Amino acid sequence: MLLIHDMNTIYKKLVMCRKQKLLLITVPQLLLVAVLLSLLVLMVITCIKFTKGPLSTTALKRHLLLLQSKFITSVPINPELERQEMEKLQNKIKTSSDQLTISEDKDLKQLFAINCEHIHSAMTDVNVVNKSSWIKLNAVMCGFSKFYFPA
Secondary structure, rough: OOOHHHHHHHHHHHHHHHHHHHHHHHHHHHHHHHHHHHHHHHHHHHHHHHHHHHHHHHHHHHHHHHHHHHHHOOOOOOOOHHHHHHHHHHHHHEEEHHHHHOOOOHHHHHHHHHHHHHHHHHHOOOOOOOOOHHHHHHHHHHHHHHOOOOO
16 A cells, blocks of 8 residues: 555656646747747748839839830820829838848939939929929939939
């Protein structure tokens, strides 16, 4: 009887000891899983950001080329719509690319410079309609250009 009682006591101690070890092993493992999950989320966010950067840069360049061709071919331009579209595209590139990446893009710099010249020429025209809209478009375009492509 004494032997069975001692065996029960030993068994209970072993079970309690294992539960404590299990708990001690589980907490570090949970922390490790949490750290790994946070690193995985960070990696996915970074990958998405670096994928969106070139796409938004290409979209902005494409729109600037379209705007430039409108100036060259004398197609009527709605400065208010152009400003709204330009703000959207500029905000996309600002959130998906860092300042250095934008500033180092020579093609983008040239497109902004050319379009700012065209906008400035349109603003100085005495027959221009919607002068306030042209001023706003100029502020959006040349403000971005001055910030990212200082002389």
